[in-house]
Amino acid sequence: TGSNEQIPGCCSIDFTVAVVLPAGGSGERTGLSTPKQFCTFLSRPLISYTIQAFERVAWIENIVIVVAKDSLDLMVNIVQQFSHKKVKVVPGGSTRHRSIFNGLQAFQGRGEGSALKKPKVVIIHDAVRPFVEEDFLLKIAIAAKEQGASGAIRPLVSTVIATTSEGYLDHSLERAKYRASEMPQGFLYDIIYQAYVQCSEADFEFGTECLHLVLQYCGTNARLVEGPPTLWKVTYKRDLFAAESIIKETLSQTACVVTGVCEESTRLACALQKTLRAQDMHVDVISTSLRSSGTFISKDWNFIHVTVKSTCLTDLGELVKTFKESDHAVLYPVVLILVHLDVLEQSSTSERMAALGGIRDLATEAKRINILLYGILLNHIKDAEQWEEAVEHLSQITTALIKDRNPALTGQLLWV
Amino acid sequence: TGSNEQIPGCCSIDFTVAVVLPAGGSGERTGLSTPKQFCTFLSRPLISYTIQAFERVAWIENIVIVVAKDSLDLMVNIVQQFSHKKVKVVPGGSTRHRSIFNGLQAFQGRGEGSALKKPKVVIIHDAVRPFVEEDFLLKIAIAAKEQGASGAIRPLVSTVIATTSEGYLDHSLERAKYRASEMPQGFLYDIIYQAYVQCSEADFEFGTECLHLVLQYCGTNARLVEGPPTLWKVTYKRDLFAAESIIKETLSQTACVVTGVCEESTRLACALQKTLRAQDMHVDVISTSLRSSGTFISKDWNFIHVTVKSTCLTDLGELVKTFKESDHAVLYPVVLILVHLDVLEQSSTSERMAALGGIRDLATEAKRINILLYGILLNHIKDAEQWEEAVEHLSQITTALIKDRNPALTGQLLWV
Ligand SMILES: [Mg+2]
Ligand SMILES: [Mg+2]
The missing domain is CATH 3.40.50.360 (Flavodoxin domain)
Known part of the structure; x- marks a missing residue:
């Protein structure tokens, strides 16, 4: 598109990309009563900053936000108040995987209202990682198109150790061989959709990693892409402070x-x-x-x-x-x-x-x-x-x- | 001591405890030119907040701060400017382990000036974790006294994955079996000192975990103690923002x-x-x-x-x-x-x-x-x-x- 060509070094994308943003978390770790994606700074909830990060990317066509049924009205109001475009809000399920699958179904005509156009690639992200940048989304989308699946990784911040059942040190892992799995992740839409169609109730109930599902059910080994520190996740109250300060500094x-x-x-x-x-x-x-x-x-x-x-x-x-x-x-x-x-x-x-x-x-x-x-x-x-x-x-x-x-x-x- | 008895629920400690605080890091991850322990907020460097966290604990007798030779004058000035007590500043070595060993030698009469009294237990901490609290230090000290070594752990924030050498997903770890190893750690002074006396040049050069050294050279399995989120480490610029906001909120x-x-x-x-x-x-x-x-x-x-x-x-x-x-x-x-x-x-x-x-x-x-x-x-x-x-x-x-x-x-x- 025209707007992509104006960005230096930005390859043009010749396939369609959509985003699914599960935003159903309870936010218990922030120590706040409001789920953290709805915590407000500079008069705006965190989820709106994350939506904005995708909305401004010209080659992203749709953003599906999956929220708990209790938060549907709140979310629709946020979308209106901050004039978000390209957004569809759908209700979530009882677990993270069920919510993501609900989000993917918005492109299948099974959701309420009219179905969105099925994209070639779908990016899955966290509502509480508002600082993701366009150039990294591009890497994830292209790797997903080529490989079927892709995921952001980061170096481990702490040594990871195995503990005995009695609470003593068993051994520590060699840091160089391991990485932290972060968000965003990208998938060919048909692959992630098939993985969810085939996976078990146990996967829906207890699973956490989409990358695992596509490996297990579709035989797709995800391409791992090292991401920048800006991919960090707002988890604790201190992270809300940090997010506010970063935005104030940027402004x-x-x-x-x-x-x-x-x-x-x-x-x-x-x-x-x-x-x-x-x-x-x-x-x-x-x-x-x-x-x-x-x-x-x-x-x-x-x-x-x-x-x-x-x-x-x-x-x-x-x-x-x-x-x-x-x-x-x-x-x-x-x-x-x-x-x-x-x-x-x-x-x-x-x-x-x-x-x-x-x-x-x-x-x-x-x-x-x-x-x-x-x-x-x-x-x-x-x-x-x-x-x-x-x-x-x-x-x-x-x-x-x-x-x-x-x-x-x-x-x-x-x-x- | 009298001051301990005034704290409700605080066991009195009948052994001596000192602290070694390696503060030689280069701070490259903050993206700032100043090493992060010397970054200033509310007109005071981060290291001074961390010193204060130990200084106010009545049962801690000495705090040995290990800094790069280039930073000795700066550190001595900080100690004077903010009237820190119980503090001795010593020069560090070329790696983290060499610096910690230098710090431990301050209790052996080998350092410059007069030697400090050898403690029963030594707590090792990071200069960039200023929010550690007295009750957790007490747990670490008592566990170290009983078991010979102890260390703070935290749940893993992200899924940890093993990668293939080509950058693809190999497998992911079962999160429940692993923990992140954090600071502080506590040791019987004689045990950690012996571990350093016996360890190899390769350990000094490439090792990172003190818990490993005492396991390998003294056969001591550390007791692992789950710590609160306040143990977090100031690593990135956003963490400096968060630290400033937390202190402002507290004030x-x-x-x-x-x-x-x-x-x-x-x-x-x-x-x-x-x-x-x-x-x-x-x-x-x-x-x-x-x-x-x-x-x-x-x-x-x-x-x-x-x-x-x-x-x-x-x-x-x-x-x-x-x-x-x-x-x-x-x-x-x-x-x-x-x-x-x-x-x-x-x-x-x-x-x-x-x-x-x-x-x-x-x-x-x-x-x-x-x-x-x-x-x-x-x-x-x-x-x-x-x-x-x-x-x-x-x-x-x-x-x-x-x-x-x-x-x-x-x-x-x-x-x-
Ligand atoms: Mg994950
Ligand atoms: Mg460590």
């Missing part, structure tokens, strides 16, 4: 500074760009009227609006309106920071506060559409060294707001 | 509200206590003069000072001074929030701002001793419902400041 790598055309604001914007870059943030400066914001708002998750003299809340209000129409902030909270440079030294703090007081109401309105709005006041300083310090402080506050993305601090006016 | 579980004796401030303090408790924070209210602060500052990591009418920066300054004398903030940053309730409705924003302007200077001074000082302004509202909303907003801002512990936002005056 904080770039920012867009929007400035008017006047000299003072352009100069401040460029100084801010320089200090933010020194903190490894990629920053673009756009000199424009906010009224043409439709052309740039979909390109970033962090916007810094530099104003001088006028506090420009009308323009900022229009920007919020543009976001509302664009759906851009549906997937991640957008940070919007108003930086107001006061060049009129005679204006008092209270005058500036009053002029900018409206920021609180606008922040309340913006938060409803997942935009986190903050304000920062900055005095113009003539002394070059002090000015540099002020810009440095400004960039530290800016970075802090962008990295923390804390909804409780929106509508605040910070001062440099 | 955010309690707070101390300090208030004067006047009715308005006591009422606000109690209302704030109630809303913070609803967010699962344990909150104590202390009605006192800040001048007697020496008696309570060591009990918490978060202090909220409620004032009415007077902005009380003198008292706050004295509190900061008391912290400076107490060393309490050496291990973790302390959050100090000034909540100023304005009951004089006629006073303008600018008057309040001016009165509280000094908070920035005090915040700069406080930050030097690891105290993060923030201010929050609150107007008195007569309408009961609006007042409740304001208190709710106040508690959200308070929680955000405590949880994020962001040094870039200190000295700010937020408003409810």
